[in-house]
Amino acid sequence: MKVGFIGLGNVGAKLAGSLLRNGADITVCDLDPERLLPFRNVGTTGTMQAAEVMRTCDFIITCLPSPEASDAVMCEMLPYVTSDKIWMEMSTTDEAEVKRLGAKVIAAGGLAVDCPVSGGCHRAATGNISIFAGCDRDTFEIILPLLTKMGRRVLHTGALGSASVLKVITNYLATANLVSCTEALTVAKASGMTLATAYEAIKISSGTSFVHETESQVILNGSRDISFTMDLVAKDIGLFQKVADRADVELELNPLLISIFNDGIEKFGPRELSPNIIKRLEERTGLSILADGFPAKIEDDEPEAPGYEVKVASQ
Numbered sequence: 001m002k003v004g005f006i007g008l009g010n011v012g013a014k015l016a017g018s019l020l021r022n023g024a025d026i027t028v029c030d031l032d033p034e035r036l037l038p039f040r041n042v043g044t045t046g047t048m049q050a051a052e053v054m055r056t057c058d059f060i061i062t063c064l065p066s067p068e069a070s071d072a073v074m075c076e077m078l079p080y081v082t083s084d085k086i087w088m089e090m091s092t093t094d095e096a097e098v099k100r101l102g103a104k105v106i107a108a109g110g111l112a113v114d115c116p117v118s119g120g121c122h123r124a125a126t127g128n129i130s131i132f133a134g135c136d137r138d139t140f141e142i143i144l145p146l147l148t149k150m151g152r153r154v155l156h157t158g159a160l161g162s163a164s165v166l167k168v169i170t171n172y173l174a175t176a177n178l179v180s181c182t183e184a185l186t187v188a189k190a191s192g193m194t195l196a197t198a199y200e201a202i203k204i205s206s207g208t209s210f211v212h213e214t215e216s217q218v219i220l221n222g223s224r225d226i227s228f229t230m231d232l233v234a235k236d237i238g239l240f241q242k243v244a245d246r247a248d249v250e251l252e253l254n255p256l257l258i259s260i261f262n263d264g265i266e267k268f269g270p271r272e273l274s275p276n277i278i279k280r281l282e283e284r285t286g287l288s289i290l291a292d293g294f295p296a297k298i299e300d301d302e303p304e305a306p307g308y309e310v311k312v313a314s315q
Contacts, residue, residue, distance in 0.1 A: 002027065003146065004057030006050050006073060007091070008035040010227040011117065012063035014124035015090065015150045020044060022127070022149040029053045054080040059146060063090040066235060067097040074101045081108035086143060089114045090131075092171065092232075094239050095161040096246070098134075102160045111139050112160055116167035117151060120214060121227040126300040127307070128152040134163035148307025155310045165243055171236040175257050177211035178233075182278035185216060185289050195220055195291035214298045215275050219289060223296035224275040231270035233277075234261045 005016040008030040016039065019026050027045040029052075030036055036046035047053065054060050054077035064070050070091050081087070087105045089098050093114070102112030113135040123129040131151035133140055140156045147154045157163045184207070188198035199220060202212055218224055237257050244251050264277045278289055 001025070001059060002057040003059045003061065004029065004053035005061045005063070006030070006053055007063035007065075007069075008032070008039075009063065009065060010121050011124050012090070013038075014121060015061075015063060015117065015129075017125070018127040018150045019146075024146070024149055027053055027057055050076045051080055053077070054085065058084060059086050059088060059143070061088045061090055065091070065232070067091075067093045070097070070101060074104065078104055078108060081105050081110040083109035085110040086139070087112050088143065088146075089164075090116055092116050092167055092236055092239070093164055094242060095164045095168075096242075098164050099161045111135070111142075113139060113143060114160060114163045115143070115147060116163055118167060118170050120298065122214075122298045122300040123152075123302075124150075126302065127304045128300055128302050130155070130310075131307075132157045132163035132166050134158060134160050136160075144309060150307070152305060152307050153310045154307055155312075164239075168236055168240040168243060171233075172240040172254060172257075174211050175233055175237050175261075176253060177209045178215055178275065179257060179260060179277065181209075181212050181216050182219065182275075182281055182289075185219065186278065186281040186285060186287060189287050189289055190285060195289065196293060199291070199294075217294045218296065218298060219275045219278055220291040221294040221296050222290050224273045224278075225297055226273070226275060228274045229271050230261055230265050230268065230274050230277065233274045234258070234265060234270075237261065 003019060003024050003026045005026055006029040008028060016028050028039045029047050029050055031048055040046045050073045062070055062073055070093055087110060098114040105112040113133055115131055115133040117129045117131050119129040129151045130153040131147050132155050134157050157166055189195055199216055202208055215226055218226055237254055241254055264280060282289055
């Protein structure tokens with residue numbers, strides 16, 4: 001079966017690389033010809049035309065930066081959807097939008113899945129990332145072998161759109177963790193604590209988190225590089241707010257996070273690395289939140305292993 005992968009950004013290129021490494025027959029697609037070169041250099045077919053991917057492939061994966069980008073790509077591909085096509089949306093997107101586009105694919109005879117990933121670029125690179133999949137069970141059984149070539153843990157979340165809801169929920173939690181870590185480290189420095197000691201204290205305590213054990217390290221190094229930018233954080237927590245609004249849930253913390261990142265974007269620009277949200281506190285306090293001995297980039301030291309389905313307890 002032929003796989004088409006559209007969108008070779010920070011995450012998409014790594015997921016496509018995992019497919020290639022694990023023996024999938026893939027065609028890659030991106031509007032930037034430079035992103036196609038590494039794949040073409042190893043003999044992989046590359047194209048800038050999404051319509052060609054839909055026309056020639058069986059599984060069509062999109063991993064794009066915004067709902068608007070997914071809509072534009074789908075408009076190009078839709079005339080070529082047939083009953084043997086499965087569209088797999090791996091972008092972080094809006095539940096309502098993936099349902100709208102999915103309905104068009106289904107009406108044309110194809111199948112549709114939303115299957116975003118979670119766990120960071122370093123885990124996408126090694127095939128150890130987690131994947132949520134929203135679709136009917138029969139479709140999930142078809143795509144599971146493909147998903148396990150890209151990710152370690154695969155969770156069937158329910159109907160189309162459910163994976164996108166859970167994805168923006170987890171990204172909201174990661175954002176809340178990031179902001180709380182920046183405040184914790186700044187207070188530690190202002191209180192005279194050694195930042196390396198503060199990092200370890202948090203790591204071995206009830207206050208630790210995935211974000212602390214990854215993003216706090218690149219904050220302290222000074223690189224602040226996790227291959228994610230402030231505009232993408234703003235998009236994600238904005239999508240979470242839409243889910244809450246549709247469910248008629250009045251939130252308190254997320255509107256504050258939106259305000260914090262809007263201020264960060266205004267001060268430092270939309271493409272500023274997201275952990276540099278701590279610069280707001282550094283500028284306000286005059287403190288430098290840096291320490292020796294921390295890496296500039298987070299690498300996944302867990303060896304790649306075969307992926308598997310995560311079972312929900314009630315099942």
